[in-house]
Amino acid sequence: MSGTRTRGRAVRIAGSALALALLVPASVVSAAEPAPAATAVPAHFVVLGPTGDGLQQTEESVRGVGGTVVQSWPQIGVVIATSTDPGFAAAVRTQPAVEQAGASRNLAEQLPPAQSQRLEALEGKVETTALAAAAGQEPLEPEQWDLPQIKADQASAISQGSKDITVGVLDYGIDPTHPDLQPNLDVSKSVSCVNEGVPDTRQEAWQPQDPTQDHGTHVAGTIAAARNGIGVAGVAPNVALASVRVIDDNGFIYPEYAVCGFIWAAEHGFDVTNNSYFVDPWYLWCDSDPDQKAGAEAVRRAVAYAAGKDVATVVSAGNSNWDLSKPIRDTNSPNNGGPLQDRQTGHDCHILPGELPGVVSVSAVGVQAVKSYYSNYGLGTVTVTAPGGDARQIPPTPSGNGRVLSSVPGGGWGWMQGTSMAGPHAAGVVALLRSTHPDWSAQQVIGALTNEADALACPEHYDPDGDGKPDAVCAGGNRGAGFYGAGLIDALDAVS
CATH class of the missing domain: 3.40.50.200 (Peptidase S8/S53 domain)
Structure with a gap:
């Protein structure tokens, strides 16, 4: 949240987006590590396609490469999907009626759980x-x-x-x-x-x-x-x-x-x-x-x-x-x-x-x-x-x-x-x-x-x-x- 986190989160835990949220210092690396192999933990993805009825083809493409449709918003051509395959986004991008696709949570669900970096304000x-x-x-x-x-x-x-x-x-x-x-x-x-x-x-x-x-x-x-x-x-x-x-x-x-x-x-x-x-x-x-x-x-x-x-x-x-x-x-x-x-x-x-x-x-x-x-x-x-x-x-x-x-x-x-x-x-x-x-x-x-x-x-x-x-x-x-x-x-x- 803008108040909760420092950067300007506005609301995360009271103080993040909310109040003055200060970032917790952490080590920095120059590049992300390779994605892990497929696991039983599903990761979340955003898949973009056409608006209206055309999004049904996007949903079929999601399922065609092993994904699960969680929520569809035909008003804006957005599908929320899950998959246990970290390569799902790359795979679905090649499918019909798919304009863009990406992991919405940086595949963090397939890594050890993180602690929220927000301070009480x-x-x-x-x-x-x-x-x-x-x-x-x-x-x-x-x-x-x-x-x-x-x-x-x-x-x-x-x-x-x-x-x-x-x-x-x-x-x-x-x-x-x-x-x-x-x-x-x-x-x-x-x-x-x-x-x-x-x-x-x-x-x-x-x-x-x-x-x-x-x-x-x-x-x-x-x-x-x-x-x-x-x-x-x-x-x-x-x-x-x-x-x-x-x-x-x-x-x-x-x-x-x-x-x-x-x-x-x-x-x-x-x-x-x-x-x-x-x-x-x-x-x-x-x-x-x-x-x-x-x-x-x-x-x-x-x-x-x-x-x-x-x-x-x-x-x-x-x-x-x-x-x-x-x-x-x-x-x-x-x-x-x-x-x-x-x-x-x-x-x-x-x-x-x-x-x-x-x-x-x-x-x-x-x-x-x-x-x-x-x-x-x-x-x-x-x-x-x-x-x-x-x-x-x-x-x-x-x-x-x-x-x-x-x-x-x-x-x-x-x-x-x-x-x-x-x-x-x-x-x-x-x-x-x-x-x-x-x-x-x-x-x-x-x-x-x-x-x-x-x-x-x-x-x-x-x-x-x-x-x-x-x-x-x-x-x-x-x-x-x-x-x-x-x-x-x-x-x-x-x-x-």
């Missing part, structure tokens, strides 16, 4: 009795410096959004019993995609499985925690939420999970999706590699299909302090097992879904409206910026905690930081725009989001760690587009 829980809220505020709202920063508190006096607008939270799942979220959660539109990318609508499948899976519940609270006299307030506290689980118990989001989530959103009338994560196991997916190219193309098709169904896709930019407009050295992929590769990635390599066409990519700022020290950036790669939190920027709140406060499973609240926290602020503003202008298309709403954003100038000297050396270079001068895109989102303009 929750800084502790708070009690609603700890603060004295002003009239009209939620009990914990005095700690929410992020709401006035984007004028969401003023916006709520005009409009809190419409229940006709649904925001899908593609994440770890939303706690359906949380008192701040239960009033807005639409269980009929909720689903899990982590069983090989096959939709599962059972509540026990899409809800968080334990308290450590708190990222989705935290994200959901920022978007739409109800103004009900309990806990915190969301940016759009009256819109509907749907829980779309795309992160498995090991903290990974594979292409088949993401594809399932985007198509579910498209087919079930979602207006907005929030995606605080990056797709595993590659921090950047490179088209020069046929396996990575196939997985990336499957996700691209799913996002484009959602856009065609008028879904606005909001994504987190990532937490590695990378300039995404320039080539990046990636020494942490693949992250799900097997030898790491030391590779210099070029312009054919992209974060998924953060650098896909048409998405709203969100960088993070702290209370001082300066880029958070971890946030990715890059001229032409960031759409807007939003509060993601920064422990180094101290707010004038009772706790002085510079992270973002929101809901966590079990009826509590906690602080996290990351672009995973910035994305849901933007998703909330998009939901307010769609509520205010129900006749506008997703593209019109995205245009308004950027047009109404407040430009932030580049810092004169960006040195958040105070060592006297610049930690990032901001392109764009007084417009600050390299760090902030069009600028800081504005909830008040969205409802005015």
